[in-house]
Amino acid sequence: MNCNLLRSDILMSLHGLIRGENMELGRDSDTGGQVKYVVELARALGTTPGVYRVDLLTRQVSAPDVDWSYAEPTEMLNLINSENSMQEHGESSGAYIIRIPFGPKDKYIQKELLWPYIPEFVDGALNHIIQMSRVLGEQIGSGNPVWPVAIHGHYADAGDSAALLSGALNVPMVFTGHSLGRDKLEQLLKQGRQSREEINATYKIMRRIEAEELTLDASEIIITSTRQEIEEQWRLYDGFDPVLERKLRARIKRGVSCHGRFMPRMIVIPPGMEFHHIIPHDADMDGEDEEKFEDSPAAPDPPIWSEIMRFFSNPRKPMILALARPDPKKNITTLVKAFGECRPLRELANLTLIMGNRDDIDEMSSTNASYLLSIIKLIDKYDLYGHVAYPKHHKQSDVPNIYRLAAKTKGVFINPAFIEPFGLTLIEAAAHGLPIVATKNGGPVDIHRVLDNGLLVDPHDQQSIADALLKLVSDKQLWARCRQNGLKNIHLFSWPEHCKTYLARIASCRPRQPQWQRSEDGLRNEESDSPGDSLRDIKDLSLKLSLDGDKNESGNLDNSLDTEENASDRKNVLGNNALTLSKDAIRGAQNESIEKADNNICSSKFPSPRKRKYIFVIAVDGDTTSDSLEAIKIVVEVGMKETSIGFILSTSMTISEVYSLLASGGLSPLDFDAFICNSGSEVYYPSSSNGDTTGLPFVLDLDYHSHIEYHWGGEGLRRTLVRWAASINDKHGQEQIVVEDESGSTAHCCAFKVKEPSMIPSFRELRKLMRIQGLRGHVIYCQNGSKINVIPVLASRSQALRYLYIRWGADLSKFVIFVGECGDTDYEGLLGGIHKSVILKGVGSNARKLHADRSYPLEDVTPFDSPNVVQSEGCNVNDIKQSLEKLGVLKV
Numbered sequence: 001m002n003c004n005l006l007r008s009d010i011l012m013s014l015h016g017l018i019r020g021e022n023m024e025l026g027r028d029s030d031t032g033g034q035v036k037y038v039v040e041l042a043r044a045l046g047t048t049p050g051v052y053r054v055d056l057l058t059r060q061v062s063a064p065d066v067d068w069s070y071a072e073p074t075e076m077l078n079l080i081n082s083e084n085s086m087q088e089h090g091e092s093s094g095a096y097i098i099r100i101p102f103g104p105k106d107k108y109i110q111k112e113l114l115w116p117y118i119p120e121f122v123d124g125a126l127n128h129i130i131q132m133s134r135v136l137g138e139q140i141g142s143g144n145p146v147w148p149v150a151i152h153g154h155y156a157d158a159g160d161s162a163a164l165l166s167g168a169l170n171v172p173m174v175f176t177g178h179s180l181g182r183d184k185l186e187q188l189l190k191q192g193r194q195s196r197e198e199i200n201a202t203y204k205i206m207r208r209i210e211a212e213e214l215t216l217d218a219s220e221i222i223i224t225s226t227r228q229e230i231e232e233q234w235r236l237y238d239g240f241d242p243v244l245e246r247k248l249r250a251r252i253k254r255g256v257s258c259h260g261r262f263m264p265r266m267i268v269i270p271p272g273m274e275f276h277h278i279i280p281h282d283a284d285m286d287g288e289d290e291e292k293f294e295d296s297p298a299a300p301d302p303p304i305w306s307e308i309m310r311f312f313s314n315p316r317k318p319m320i321l322a323l324a325r326p327d328p329k330k331n332i333t334t335l336v337k338a339f340g341e342c343r344p345l346r347e348l349a350n351l352t353l354i355m356g357n358r359d360d361i362d363e364m365s366s367t368n369a370s371y372l373l374s375i376i377k378l379i380d381k382y383d384l385y386g387h388v389a390y391p392k393h394h395k396q397s398d399v400p401n402i403y404r405l406a407a408k409t410k411g412v413f414i415n416p417a418f419i420e421p422f423g424l425t426l427i428e429a430a431a432h433g434l435p436i437v438a439t440k441n442g443g444p445v446d447i448h449r450v451l452d453n454g455l456l457v458d459p460h461d462q463q464s465i466a467d468a469l470l471k472l473v474s475d476k477q478l479w480a481r482c483r484q485n486g487l488k489n490i491h492l493f494s495w496p497e498h499c500k501t502y503l504a505r506i507a508s509c510r511p512r513q514p515q516w517q518r519s520e521d522g523l524r525n526e527e528s529d530s531p532g533d534s535l536r537d538i539k540d541l542s543l544k545l546s547l548d549g550d551k552n553e554s555g556n557l558d559n560s561l562d563t564e565e566n567a568s569d570r571k572n573v574l575g576n577n578a579l580t581l582s583k584d585a586i587r588g589a590q591n592e593s594i595e596k597a598d599n600n601i602c603s604s605k606f607p608s609p610r611k612r613k614y615i616f617v618i619a620v621d622g623d624t625t626s627d628s629l630e631a632i633k634i635v636v637e638v639g640m641k642e643t644s645i646g647f648i649l650s651t652s653m654t655i656s657e658v659y660s661l662l663a664s665g666g667l668s669p670l671d672f673d674a675f676i677c678n679s680g681s682e683v684y685y686p687s688s689s690n691g692d693t694t695g696l697p698f699v700l701d702l703d704y705h706s707h708i709e710y711h712w713g714g715e716g717l718r719r720t721l722v723r724w725a726a727s728i729n730d731k732h733g734q735e736q737i738v739v740e741d742e743s744g745s746t747a748h749c750c751a752f753k754v755k756e757p758s759m760i761p762s763f764r765e766l767r768k769l770m771r772i773q774g775l776r777g778h779v780i781y782c783q784n785g786s787k788i789n790v791i792p793v794l795a796s797r798s799q800a801l802r803y804l805y806i807r808w809g810a811d812l813s814k815f816v817i818f819v820g821e822c823g824d825t826d827y828e829g830l831l832g833g834i835h836k837s838v839i840l841k842g843v844g845s846n847a848r849k850l851h852a853d854r855s856y857p858l859e860d861v862t863p864f865d866s867p868n869v870v871q872s873e874g875c876n877v878n879d880i881k882q883s884l885e886k887l888g889v890l891k892v
Helices: 033-046 115-140 155-169 181-191 196-203 205-218 227-236 242-254 287-294 303-309 332-340 343-348 366-381 396-408 424-431 444-451 462-474 476-493 495-507 558-576 583-596 625-640 655-664 702-708 714-731 763-772 797-808 845-851 877-886
Strands: 008-012 053-059 074-076 094-100 150-154 173-176 221-224 265-268 319-323 350-354 412-415 436-439 454-457 614-618 645-650 674-677 682-686 698-700 738-740 750-754 778-782 787-791 815-820 836-840 869-872
Touching: 008 033, 008 115, 008 155, 033 053, 033 094, 033 150, 033 424, 033 495, 053 115, 094 115, 115 155, 115 797, 150 155, 155 173, 155 205, 155 797, 173 205, 181 196, 181 205, 181 227, 196 205, 205 763, 221 227, 221 495, 227 242, 227 265, 227 444, 303 396, 319 332, 319 396, 332 343, 332 350, 332 366, 332 462, 343 462, 350 396, 396 412, 396 424, 412 424, 412 462, 424 436, 424 444, 424 476, 436 444, 436 462, 444 454, 444 476, 454 462, 462 476, 476 495, 614 625, 625 645, 625 655, 625 815, 625 877, 645 797, 655 674, 674 797, 682 797, 702 797, 714 738, 714 750, 714 763, 763 778, 763 787, 797 815, 836 877, 869 877
Parallel strands: 008 053, 008 150, 053 094, 150 173, 173 221, 221 265, 319 350, 319 412, 412 436, 436 454, 614 645, 614 815, 645 674, 815 836, 836 869
Antiparallel strands: 074 094, 674 682, 682 698, 738 750, 750 787, 778 787
């Protein structure tokens, strides 16, 4: 068998209440149709030829108020099919739910409160993916790691996570999301019940919007269910413009440079459904014959039927069925009013409202409880007892039987939501032979265009809803025609059709994966547990560089258009950088490394500090350079007194500035294992010999450059930023408020010096300007606002650590990151994760002014309650030792 056909895919849905059987749909706002969608997608992909393994990653929840099944680390979704030759090459094939522990232990929390713990999930997911890559490599990869072909996030929190995982692994990202944050914000503001500040406090909506913007920055493909989502929801974002997207696509087709601008591909793929066991084989049989087919005398009525029928004084009337949780946006109150105020409709039909599960209304969320009570009050107002059913409980396995009951009574399914991103329930209803009445806002328009099995209505027009329902239940010919149309066309929404389209689209992405082998001799990457040491142990070893960075490994087809243009520009920038090594110098360093390396060291890669018990990462952004140096010296002093402690310096400074800083403090580069510079856009390693053209004892990791190249605008981005700086200066009478820092810039960092930080726009505004123009990258205000670094969207100081973790085969839980009270505008990314963090009190507090213009407060995204985060009383040896003792790192 051709192993190139084998695939491993990662899907993500974070909130945790996900399981393969008896799904608790409607339990709360996080357990709607998305749960069913991702589980069925994973199961369908897992049985698709060419796909070996699919993992659906979610949160592990061990809490007394949820079922024990949500605490199981692994759950298999589908049995291995022995008839499918693709599934016979290892015990790990198939589809699985993988539950990653993160966030508060023994507590289920809703997705709005998960933001501080996203990095912890990413690190846990990264651990799982790396382990599985090795397992799959042994089973199907001839010993080479098998990496996922795509990371697929569902909804904003998983989109944020997918972007980080995609960057850490250099793997293409795909995103599916509905009910996007900006659209939800607009809807809530229109309702007028809450102010923008109250909405943000309740839903953390601005953090969600930023996650969706980051999704646009990092994704290769955005999957939507309908065209409406693209034209009316995604267009609200800074990072997506339908007109610009079409222009860029046209330039790509003509082979014209896009000047560093990128847009993800927007693709409409309706969700699938398994319904071959639902639809009669003869879809053309008339209603009476089909009724006989469905209702064999030998088959007893399902229990849910009697549970619903007990509400009705005349259960033989056609049933109007609505299936939605009690949420204001589902618009059930308008449906009840329409039914209650239309006497002919009440006389002809019954109304069934399946609104999730509840034991006690007082135990529901306040929003859902309040809305459910308003529905019950309307039932009482119109005296609809005997005409309306609203059972308290149903199982997921009962849902097909509920649809069957409505079809048996020749009823109608209705979705009256104010806006419906897709409308999976409409597909389910059609598969059971139910005509539909649905909102004209959103996905139902596309569904109706395909199925032609009902009527669309204005969800705000109560009379329109009543008229449509009355027309369908009273006109038997129309009802039968809509039923047959739905059954005839329903196959177009099958999971096999969905998966075929999905896989074809992903196949169009250029494959990307972790890379750090030598391209010139074809040596493959060694296993991460191969012998290795750092320069602090082998003082005479000169590090060897990979030449992969000479190639364009961005993985983006769009990038090929300006490769030639930007390559020369990058070369010029690199040439201006005093720390860039020439190829001759690199080869010289390689030759010297081969001669000097210990026999136990793999000469095809950088040595790694694998023997370190802990690695101290110093990422302290002090109020002044002297503050930073003092913090570095103190942390190094603490670590040097212990055995097997490694050091990484992580900073916004250039490597030349780092060298000068260390020299002024009497520190040697060989005291450190790695240097993360230019806000995470450069990774260097110390060298015991001055083998480069500048004589500085560092070598640059060019593999990391190829790792972060994706969606980097290069020279096109730099020119835009230079024009932006000029416009700021012009606004202030030609005064040089902000100027390009040519000595501080590199091929992957556009640096600017700022004379008056108070006179320039916030980092949020600059980032918005870039996104509007289709330019992707992180904007970081550094050194109390006196410097701006713009780096690739896949780069950051926290991402560089994940890169080193994968490359070195280290243990992230053994990393200890030291930060100040505040810092550069990438500060939030340094705290979360499975690593340990020490906040040095009294250091970097003045940097808070950089964060004053955030769209969401730092407190919303920083896990200060995590046991992995402690705050020292001060920046001195004793206080730091006490903090490390609290973390279990040292014993004082």
